[in-house]
Amino acid sequence: MAIVVGVTPDLTKKAPAGQIVKQIAPIVGGGGGGRPDFAEAGGRDPSKIGEMLAASRGIIEKMLT
Secondary structure (H helix, E strand, O other), rough: OEEEEOHHHHHHHOHHHHHHHHHHHHOOOOEEEOOOOOOEEOOOOOHHHHHHHHHHHHHHHHHOO
């Protein structure tokens, strides 16, 4: 399974894509990284996609506040 995170240029300093993917990929048993505007990761447990998506909202909100 592939995870892709994209961040618009105006938000890359507050919420870098590489940091987001490093926090959400372990939820699905994966890892990855990337640039501030684009990051990729892989995961081994697709049954946890819902959990990953739910957690990603909180992670991003925390970065933006």
